[in-house]
Amino acid sequence: MGSQTSPARLSGLVLIPPVQPCCLGPSKSGDRHFGGGPVQGLQRLLEQARNPGELLRWLSQNPTKVRAHHYPVALRRLGQLLASQPRPSPVEQATLQDLSQLIIRNCPSFDVHTIHVCLHLAVLLGFPSDGPLLCALEQERRARLPPKPSSPHQPAVYGGQRLEAALSCPRFLRYPRQHLIRSLAEARPEELTPHVMVLLAQHLARHRLREPQLLEAIAHFLVAQEAQLNSKVVQKLVLPFGRLNYMPLEQQFMPCLERILAREAGVAPLATVNILMSLCQLQRLPFRALQFVFSPSFISHINGTPPSLIVRRYLSLLDTAVQLELPGYQGPRLPQRQRVPIFPQPLITDRARCKYSHKDMVAEGLRQLLGEEKYRQDLTVPPGYCTDFLLCVGSSGAVLPMRTQDPFLPYPPRPCQQGQANFDSTTQDPTQRVVLMLRERWHFCRDGRVLLGSRALRERHLGLMGYQLLPLPFEELESQRGLPQLKSYLRQKLQALGLRWGPEGG
DSSP, X not given: OOTTOOOEEETTEEEOOTTSSOOOOOOTTTTOOSTTOHHHHHHHHHHTOSSHHHHHHHHHSOTTTOOTTHHHHHHHHHHHHHTTOSSOOHHHHHHHHHHHHHHHHHGGGOOHHHHHHHHHHHHHHTOOTTSHHHHHHHHHHHHTSOOOOOOXXXXXXXXHHHHHHHHHSSOGGGSOHHHHHHHHHHSOGGGOOHHHHXXXXXXXXHTTOOOHHXXXXXXXXXXXXXXXXOHHHHHXXXXXXXXXXXXXXOTTHXXXXXXHHHHXXXXXHHXXXXXXXXXXXXXXXXXXXXXXXXXXXXXXHHTTSTTHHHHHHHHHHHHHHHHHHOTXXXXXXXXXXXXXXXXXXXXXXXXXXXXXOSHHHHHHHXXXXXXXXXXXXXXXXXXXXXXXXXXXXXXXXXXXXXXGSOOOOOSSOOTTTTTSOEEETTTTEEEEEEEEEEEOGGGBOTTSSSBOHHHHHHHHHHHHTTOEEEEEEHHHHHTOOSHHHHHHHXXXXXXXXXXXXXXXXX
């Protein structure tokens, strides 16, 4: 950059390019944070810096405009600038040292959040764990913690911070599962804070990683820290267990959750119901907690609150689980007037990935094989489960036209109905409802063998209501080459159930 570099004008304030040894003077508006003033203008310039030296000059030459939150911005930009280089040049190494010293001098004025962010960004950038920057940041972090007995010979940065850095990094795929396991193993107990463990739980749930070692570590943490955890944190810690359909081996897992629910149930209604949703997927619903959330006082409390609809939807699902899976439950139930459809439309993940789904291809195969009048697509059956494809089948095995049949089985089911064909009182003919269930790749945990909890729950409940399920696994669908092969595949699947159609079906 030379003398021709034009200055950047931001809302009337001229910021002189950092190549020139000039500081920003005070403005008439002072350090106000609105209207693109000097503080926000400096942040934009840091985000647009073209090299590490320019970053350093913006920070060092404008001391009256620099705030604590500018340092994480600078570190983040530094990571972007260095990402494409195998290692910094000697000049950049010196710049890194100067930037490190600048942060060290100013970190005593940082708040806890800024220290936290700077710490894991510095780890990601590769600053040595025993170097002055990480030592200074770690010292400031510890100074803000509640007093604890100190243990001798503690290094500055442990596996817990490396774990947090990996989980907080947007490019999580750069940190494989073994890295997470190793970081967790190297972490000391005092480093595994609720914040770190929640990040780990969210990472596993979001990316469908059914890793027993990591899930068991979360379960053990939950049990060990039971007294310090509130329901809003616990809901996030138990999320991956339900989503990934994993019941931990930790023997105190369920007793611990029951005690937390008893203690916290009236404090955060949505968190309480979220915890029960995870336990519903695991088929581990505690009766005492169900009695509380179905009580008139709890239902009255949630009505009129912002999460009222979602809580009522979850309560409706819990009530369905009680109806179908807990015959021994004798407590209160959700009143009929409070019930809402559980999942009245395809799940968000299916809608988001519709262009990768096999649904359209299967629909076309069924249309050519059976005819449009003999199946229904995306039909929502009581009490609110959306089915992929539904067929009505007569006693002879013939696939019946949908216009002549009631596609719904009654809910609640009659005692003799669960798992059996439903008797149609209109035609005096036992009519069976067959549901073709697409099992797409994203319906499973990452290993491709275990159904996600929400999928397993839906299939389990539909089966208990009397629908006959015909799964169509993604491995089989992906192996079909073209529509003729798919039609042959669907024909074999339907015939294996004894189904007939066309002229021979009558």
